[in-house]
Amino acid sequence: MYKASAIVLREHGSPEKLKLDTINVNNPNQGEIFISQTAIGVHFHDIYVRTGLYKTLKLPGIPGVEAVGKIEQIGKGEKEFKEGDRIAYITSDYGAYASHRVLNRNLAIKIPENISDELIATNFSRALTVKMLLEEVTNINSNKIILVTAASGGVGRLLCQWASFLNITVLGLVSNKEKVELARSYGCKHAFLYDDKNFLDHINDITNGKGVDVVYDSVGLDTFDLSMESLKFCGHLVNFGQSSGPVKPLTMSSLSKKSLTITRPIIFHYIRNTQKYRTMSNSVFEYMKNYSFKIPKAKCYNLEKASKAHEVLESRTGGGCIYLEP
Ligand SMILES: NC(=O)c1ccc[n+]([C@@H]2O[C@H](COP(=O)([O-])OP(=O)(O)OC[C@H]3O[C@@H](n4cnc5c(N)ncnc54)[C@H](OP(=O)(O)O)[C@@H]3O)[C@@H](O)[C@H]2O)c1
Structure with a gap:
């Protein structure tokens, strides 16, 4: 004892x-x-x-x-x-x-x-979460455009950097002008404020009117609707956090408008298998060694x-x- x-x-x-x-x-x-x-x-x-x-x-x-x-x-x-x-x-x-x-x-x-x-x-845990988001929950490639909320936050900044190392086009959402610059330094091609009234117009311009392929949203309540509206037809929303509060109950018709899909992943569920946990962890260490994350x-x-x-x-x-x- x-x-x-x-x-x-x-x-x-x-x-x-x-x-x-x-x-x-x-x-x-x-x-x-x-x-x-x-x-x-x-x-x-x-x-x-x-x-x-x-x-x-x-x-x-x-x-x-x-x-x-x-x-x-x-x-x-x-x-x-x-x-x-x-x-x-x-x-x-x-x-x-x-x-x-x-x-x-x-x-x-x-x-x-x-x-x-x-x-x-x-x-x-943040880097493991990013590994899960980019390679387990979704499997995206360099042709894709993604939107990351809280792009300068703990998971957000790793997610933006990791995705940009993979040559994915990353757009970010943040709360103030200082964080816009930060988000750019983390690999966002463009970063916008949550309260930018023209945000959806910007998304349309950048994506030729299509919308983004995937949104990774950890803010939850405050950004959920914007995240859904940013998606293209058959786009995918990954809601992995709720920094502003839990998302309200969802109706199936909100998905059928654009044939959207949605996931709510939790890292602990993806590492229940010890071997998988170790493989994902070692991959995270490799990324940390090979890329200098800011x-x-x-x-x-x-x-x-x-x-x-x-x-x-x-x-x-x-x-x-x-x-x-x-
Ligand atoms: N699903 C999973 O397995 C998993 C794993 C890890 C983390 N998470 C979740 O992911 C979220 C982010 O984690 P983190 O480690 O990146 O946290 P963090 O470093 O504290 O970042 C949270 C960010 O959320 C933004 N935010 C927007 N609205 C907010 C509000 N009302 N209150 C607080 N923050 C707000 C802030 O950015 P701005 O100031 O720019 O808005 C802040 O930088 C958390 O909800 C966490 O629980 C989930």
Whole structure:
């Protein structure tokens, strides 16, 4: 048994509900590893969990879905991992906001030497999400035109860059003029403001009146209608987030107007198979090594300041690259 520090959420609500506590961590059983964590990612998902929009964490519980750590102890019979290995993981079972934890060994992915803890803690799940969006949910090629909402946000900027590396024409939507420039620097051929009254005219001009092939929308409520209107006949909408709130219920007739298709993918469903999870992760590491993604400098907060980290993330001012250090 080990005494660790962790953020324990006892009731849903404001950031102050994230309180530091001392917890007992057991020794690892067979199929488990015990890790000391070095960097813990802070994401919008954690905010939904804290506020109760997602009731997926049983309370009291330790939030957090992604971290980097060092293996301190391995469970009986473990052959692949050893003490001292540096690993990353993402998990839908939570528990990442802690100094130490026991983890199912199937969730651990060894990190190549030249990739930093900070980069992985803030961008591993995002990059896996982009891999899922571009190569699993859709399979698009360089002839296509796509629209990305929140093009300068955490997933958005990786998605725009990854797609532009594949020579896909990327259009972006953002909230202010500064972010228009940022979105361009992330590979958007054109970037527009959400409140641009002529937005659909611009889309028509760029696509010769057809509309875009695919929209990747993570903003949800505020952009859903615009996303649908931007699509060409037989176009595809991927709604993978709801930063502005959940999308309203949808009628089938809204799809039949243009024979549209729609998906609502969740990364955890695409990595349920361990082999698949590993293959996708290694592909993400390859991309990180071979292409220099532009990513804002990460902000680091001590674990006990998790509430501050949430405030910064929610304010939309922090560049969205935030991690906690135990
Ligand atoms: N489906 C999945 O498996 C999966 C995986 C990872 C992430 N996600 C989801 O994808 C979304 C984006 O994640 P992220 O890590 O990229 O987050 P992020 O870095 O915080 O970016 C969110 C972006 O959303 C935009 N936004 C527009 N309206 C907003 C509003 N009302 N409140 C807050 N933000 C608003 C902001 O850009 P502007 O200021 O330019 O508008 C912001 O940059 C989240 O909803 C997250 O849960 C889903």
